[in-house]
Amino acid sequence: xxxxxxxxxxxxxxxxxxxxxxxxYSMVYGVLKLLNFAHxxxxxxxxxxxxxxxxxxxxxMALSVPVPLVLLVMFVLAxxxxxxxxVAIERFAYxxxxxxPRIAPLITALGVAFLLENTMxxxxxxxxxxxxxxxxxxFSTGIHIGPLNVDIVRIMVIVLSIVLMFALTVxxxxxKLGRQMRAVASDRExxxxxxxxxxxxxxxxxxxxxxxxxxxxVMAGLVFNQIYTLMGFVAGLKAFTAAVVGGIxxxxxxxxxxxxxxxxxxxxxxxxxxxxxxxxxxxILIAVMLARPTGLLGRVPLQKV
Amino acid sequence: xxxxxxxxxxALIAGIAAGCGSSKSSSTATSAASGTTSSAAAGGTTxxxxxxSIGVEAPLTGMVAVLGQEQLAFAxxxxxxxxxxxxxxxSLAQGDTMLMPAQATTVTQQFISNAKVVGVVGPAxxxxxxxxxxxxxxxxxxxxxxxxxxxxLTSGKNPTFFRVxxxxxxxxxxxxxxxxxxxxxxxxxxxDDQEAYSTGLVSSMVPVFxxxxxxxDHESVSQKVTDxxxxxxxxNANTTVVVLPWQVxxxxxxxxxxxxxxxxxxxxxxxxxxxxxxxxxxxxxYVSSFGPDITAIPSDASLVxxxxxxxxxxxxxxxxxxxxxxVVDEAIASVCKSGQTPTRSNVLAAIKATNQPTSIxxxxxxxxxxxxxxxxxxxxxxxxxxxxxxxxxNS
Numbered sequence: 001x002x003x004x005x006x007x008x009x010x011x012x013x014x015x016x017x018x019x020x021x022x023x024x025y026s027m028v029y030g031v032l033k034l035l036n037f038a039h040x041x042x043x044x045x046x047x048x049x050x051x052x053x054x055x056x057x058x059x060x061m062a063l064s065v066p067v068p069l070v071l072l073v074m075f076v077l078a079x080x081x082x083x084x085x086x087v088a089i090e091r092f093a094y095x096x097x098x099x100x101p102r103i104a105p106l107i108t109a110l111g112v113a114f115l116l117e118n119t120m121x122x123x124x125x126x127x128x129x130x131x132x133x134x135x136x137x138x139f140s141t142g143i144h145i146g147p148l149n150v151d152i153v154r155i156m157v158i159v160l161s162i163v164l165m166f167a168l169t170v171x172x173x174x175x176k177l178g179r180q181m182r183a184v185a186s187d188r189e190x191x192x193x194x195x196x197x198x199x200x201x202x203x204x205x206x207x208x209x210x211x212x213x214x215x216x217x218v219m220a221g222l223v224f225n226q227i228y229t230l231m232g233f234v235a236g237l238k239a240f241t242a243a244v245v246g247g248i249x250x251x252x253x254x255x256x257x258x259x260x261x262x263x264x265x266x267x268x269x270x271x272x273x274x275x276x277x278x279x280x281x282x283x284i285l286i287a288v289m290l291a292r293p294t295g296l297l298g299r300v301p302l303q304k305v
Numbered sequence: 306x307x308x309x310x311x312x313x314x315x316a317l318i319a320g321i322a323a324g325c326g327s328s329k330s331s332s333t334a335t336s337a338a339s340g341t342t343s344s345a346a347a348g349g350t351t352x353x354x355x356x357x358s359i360g361v362e363a364p365l366t367g368m369v370a371v372l373g374q375e376q377l378a379f380a381x382x383x384x385x386x387x388x389x390x391x392x393x394x395x396s397l398a399q400g401d402t403m404l405m406p407a408q409a410t411t412v413t414q415q416f417i418s419n420a421k422v423v424g425v426v427g428p429a430x431x432x433x434x435x436x437x438x439x440x441x442x443x444x445x446x447x448x449x450x451x452x453x454x455x456x457x458l459t460s461g462k463n464p465t466f467f468r469v470x471x472x473x474x475x476x477x478x479x480x481x482x483x484x485x486x487x488x489x490x491x492x493x494x495x496x497d498d499q500e501a502y503s504t505g506l507v508s509s510m511v512p513v514f515x516x517x518x519x520x521x522d523h524e525s526v527s528q529k530v531t532d533x534x535x536x537x538x539x540x541n542a543n544t545t546v547v548v549l550p551w552q553v554x555x556x557x558x559x560x561x562x563x564x565x566x567x568x569x570x571x572x573x574x575x576x577x578x579x580x581x582x583x584x585x586x587x588x589x590x591y592v593s594s595f596g597p598d599i600t601a602i603p604s605d606a607s608l609v610x611x612x613x614x615x616x617x618x619x620x621x622x623x624x625x626x627x628x629x630x631x632v633v634d635e636a637i638a639s640v641c642k643s644g645q646t647p648t649r650s651n652v653l654a655a656i657k658a659t660n661q662p663t664s665i666x667x668x669x670x671x672x673x674x675x676x677x678x679x680x681x682x683x684x685x686x687x688x689x690x691x692x693x694x695x696x697x698x699n700s
Contacts (some may be wrong), residue, residue: 003538006567010534118366126370128555128584139566149567224531225562226555230368234529269535274496275525 002148007270008263013154013223015262016161020216021239022246022254023168024086024209030185030249031205034094034105038112040236042086042210045116046078046217047227051129053077060132067136071222078218079211086210087203095199113232120229128228131221157219164212165255171208172251181205185249245285247298256296261285355393355641359384359633360400360416362427362437362448363626367403368528369552372578373429376451378616379623380426380630386611387634395637396421402428404500404552406436413437417444423652424448424633426626430552431455432501438463447653449632451625452577454595455505459675465653467672469628469664470595471681471700476576477509479683479700480593484510484546484574485517492520492543496536496560498528498551506550506576528553537563540571547571552578554585561587580621586692594684596621598694602667621684628664632656 021043028036053074058064093112097105133153142152172178180201183191192198220235221227238261246257264281272280288296361380364373377399384395398419400412409428416422417440425441425448428434434453441448442465449467456474458466484490493514497503507523514521520543524536528551537560540547547564549557557579564571573590580594598621599605599612608627612619636655640647661670671679686694 006538007535010532010538013534014532121366121370126366126374128371128553130555130558130584134562134565139568144568151566220531224559226531226559228368228555231531266535270538273524274536275523278527 002146003270006148006150007266009150009154009158010270011263011266012158012259013262014265015259016158017216017220017223017235017258018239018242018262019255019258020161020164020212020219021235022243022258023165023251024213025240025243026246026248026251026254027181027205027209029243031181031188031202032094032098032105033102035109035240036094036209037106037109037236037240038089038116039209039213040232040234040239041113041116042082042213042232043217043220043235043239044120044227044229044232045085046082046214047221047231048120048124048129048217049078049081049214050074050218050221051131051227054131060130060135063136070136074218075215078214080214082214082217083207083211086206086213089210090203090206095202113236117229117232124229126229128226131225131227133222133225137222151223153222157223160215160219164215165251168208168212169251177201177204241282241285245288245295247295250295250297250299253295253297260296355391355395355637355647356421357394357423357637357647358396358398358419358421359630359637360398360412360419360422360425360427361626361630362400362402362409362412362416362425362433363429364404365399365401367401367405369404369429369578371554371581371584372452372552372620372622373401373404375616375619375623376427376429376626379612379619379627382608382612382615383627383630383634387631387638391634391638391641393634393638393641395634398422400427402430402433404430404433406430406432409433409437410440413440417441417446422446423637423647423649424656426451426629426633429453429622430500430502431458431505434458434463434466435501438466441465445649445653447633447636447649447656449629449656451627451629452595452622453502454577455501456509457505459677461675463676467629467632467656467676467678469625469632469666469670469678471683472677473505473509475681475700476593476595476683477506478513480506480548480574480576480685481510481513483591483593483685483698484548485513485519488546488572488574490519490544490546492522492541493546493548494522494524494536494540494544495548495550496524496526498553498556499525500528500552502552502578503550507548510548510550528556531556531559533560533563534566536560537567537569540564540567540569545571546574548574549579550576554579554581557590558585558587561585561590577621580686580694582620582692582694583618586688588688588690588692590688591697592686592688592694594621594686595681596625597667597682597684597699598686598696599624599665599667601696602665604663605665605667608665624665628666628670631664632659632661632670635659635661 024039057070093108094105143150180196184201242257242261243254246253265277268277268280363376384397402409402412429452431453447465454473456472497507557575575592577594579585579592600609636652637647639655640651664670673679683700685697687697
């Protein structure tokens with residue numbers, strides 16, 4: 001039972017990160033029908049912002065302010081900074097192509113991804129950077145029952161992810177901005193005719209989705225320690241897959257897809273073999289897609305006749 | 306319906322890409338293949354006949370860019386110093402392989418089509434050497450690696466290939482015997498990183514473990530995995546050693562942190578790629594290497610000073626590339642001194658005749674008929690609580 005719980009926590013941690021990134025994919029696809037392949041690299045930028053905040057406060061071994069304050073600043077700056085970066089990318093790379101054939105913004109998104117990766121490589125080099133989280137948040141904190149060891153950082157990541165997902169759900173379902181986002185996602189032209197500021201709504205969507213990716217980047221740094229300029233690729237790929245499996249455009253679907261992939265990876269590694277993790281996990285996902293091409297929580301779009 | 310099909314297809318492609326452990330880098334191969342850059346020569350009496358190029362194939366970007374950048378820095382240092390010493394005008398052409406066979410093939414084609422390139426240093430990975438070997442052979446291009454150790458590379462299929470480091474069938478069994486005889490595990494976990502370098506070492510280690518009656522849990526993870534907590538959860542009470550023949554030191558550091566997080570006391574035994582002071586610092590871990598720690602070789606003092614100025618945090622990947630570049634430099638210089646114009650064939654002949662009584666690696670450099678280094682050594686280091694590497698033994 002301990003082993004089961006250990007692997008479940010490991011899977012939930014990884015799944016939380018996939019889910020947060022998947023939300024951005026799903027939101028952007030919802031309003032623009034754009035697969036924003038640069039999204040994984042926003043996650044990487046967030047991780048780097050968090051790293052530099054730690055250095056700014058004296059480094060992991062000698063923080064000059066209390067740890068909660070450092071964490072708060074990391075999340076706020078990474079969320080805000082990456083959110084603004086997402087808005088800038090939308091403004092300068094995607095907005096001019098909004099009415100172009102779908103392949104054009106798709107290729108542009110790949111270009112933006114490479115631009116971000118290589119800009120970061122030029123600025124900060126190829127070296128891995130280490131959050132060294134255990135230097136300021138001890139492994140002895142958390143839950144330790146017999147062979148079960150759950151680090152406090154993992155608990156924080158899971159809880160914070162759930163809070164963020166809940167907050168996003170409230171924003172989308174209960175606020176004016178959320179109604180505007182849903183209206184734009186449903187029919188952009190009709191929303192514009194109804195007086196909704198479409199540019200603002202799309203920019204706000206990019207901000208929210210990118211901010212979540214930035215925060216996920218900080219979380220990844222805290223849990224997995226090592227960050228590098230190419231870290232966004234695999235995470236972005238799996239998050240994108242999670243978004244599609246959950247039903248792209250569906251916020252609960254993105255959460256569900258992310259969690260499912262994280263947990264499946266963990267259990268396959270733990271109970272079968274790490275050798276077959278990707279093979280089995282993606283095999284399951286392909287089967288899901290074949291059975292439900294719209295994803296687990298995706299809806300079949302109404303056909304106008 | 307078209308939209309849904311498009312999405313399903315994209316997800317399928319994404320899944321296959323991740324499942325195969327492939328990398329986005331493959332799609333960037335063309336853009337990332339760097340152009341030729343001159344880093345040539347300073348000082349000395351320049352011989353115009355010796356104005357030739359050496360190609361350097363290294364992972365300058367990507368997952369192991371840290372190692373590739375170190376290799377490039379040492380190649381540049383060797384060319385600079387040898388040009389000064391020999392009065393040659395050798396320049397370096399850089400090729401970024403990203404440690405990917407496909408990319409290495411592209412870079413190799415570029416070097417082959419460049420008539421100025423008379424020899425290549427690299428590529429770094431065994432899987433890359435396997436890919437470029439036929440091209441190099443067809444072009445008669447001599448190439449010397451400073452880090453590819455797979456045993457089969459010098460089985461005769463690559464007649465223009467040389468290496469200045471030991472083979473897996475030296476390092477792998479030496480590592481395995483040390484684990485068996487000194488760490489005495491009842492059970493161990495060995496995790497390959499799904500690259501030829503890693504799987505080659507695993508193949509040479511596992512038989513030794515099994516013949517010693519050790520229970521072996523063989524796992525496999527992609528280099529792109531950054532969380533090993535699910536794997537670490539499988540480390541049971543009987544398992545006292547985890548063997549990580551990996552190329553990414555940062556991943557091993559994370560593996561060690563995952564062990565600490567789950568309060569598991571296990572000795573990590575790593576290989577070459579983990580020799581990275583400052584990155585892999587798990588107390589009590591062992592790292593074996595095909596190259597020495599040149600900072601501990603007294604005769605290398607001036608070289609170490611120059612290397613530290615060029616690349617402050619180096620490990621064991623740079624010095625063998627210095628040695629390899631030096632071999633090509635000296636071969637070109639000897640051709641020039643004999644009054645000939647350097648070509649791939651006469652440089653190849655000169656490399657075969659290499660007989661350096663000493664080198665940056667603290668040993669003579671001479672190749673056998675297959676291109677292997679005669680008397681190649683193996684080194685084992687242990688990491689102390691301060692993260693420093695101390696030599697435990699060597700062959």
